[in-house]
Amino acid sequence: MSTMxxxxxxxxxxxxxxxxxKKVLLYACRNCDHQEVADNxxxxxxxxxxxxxxxxxxxxxxxxxxxxxxxxxxRCANCQHGEAVFFQATARGEEGMTLFFVCCNPNCxxxxxx
Numbered sequence: 001m002s003t004m005x006x007x008x009x010x011x012x013x014x015x016x017x018x019x020x021x022k023k024v025l026l027y028a029c030r031n032c033d034h035q036e037v038a039d040n041x042x043x044x045x046x047x048x049x050x051x052x053x054x055x056x057x058x059x060x061x062x063x064x065x066x067x068x069x070x071x072x073x074x075r076c077a078n079c080q081h082g083e084a085v086f087f088q089a090t091a092r093g094e095e096g097m098t099l100f101f102v103c104c105n106p107n108c109x110x111x112x113x114x
Contacts, residue, residue, distance in 0.1 A: 009032045063106070070085050079103065081108060
């Protein structure tokens with residue numbers, strides 16, 4: 001895991017820099033001339049700790065998005081509210097487009113697909 005590194009001379013942050021001739025990753029200070037060879041070639045690492053599913057594409061406040069179309073021709077199975085926003089997206093593992101609904105009741109937010 002990479003962490004922030006600081007200059008031993010002036011305590012400013014060290015920034016990654018490539019030394020092209022030697023093909024080496026360095027950490028260099030922008031304040032003084034201090035630089036050191038990186039002990040690891042990983043500059044940044046982003047670990048996703050959840051599984052990707054349909055819910056990762058739906059934001060929490062999607063029901064209040066004024067750009068999404070709304071319908072009153074559906075009824076939420078969770079709270080029986082009569083309004084929902086809807087949009088089309090590809091569902092995981094399927095080739096075609098799927099119609100997704102999100103309940104507009106602020107206390108519910110139930111999601112379903114058609």
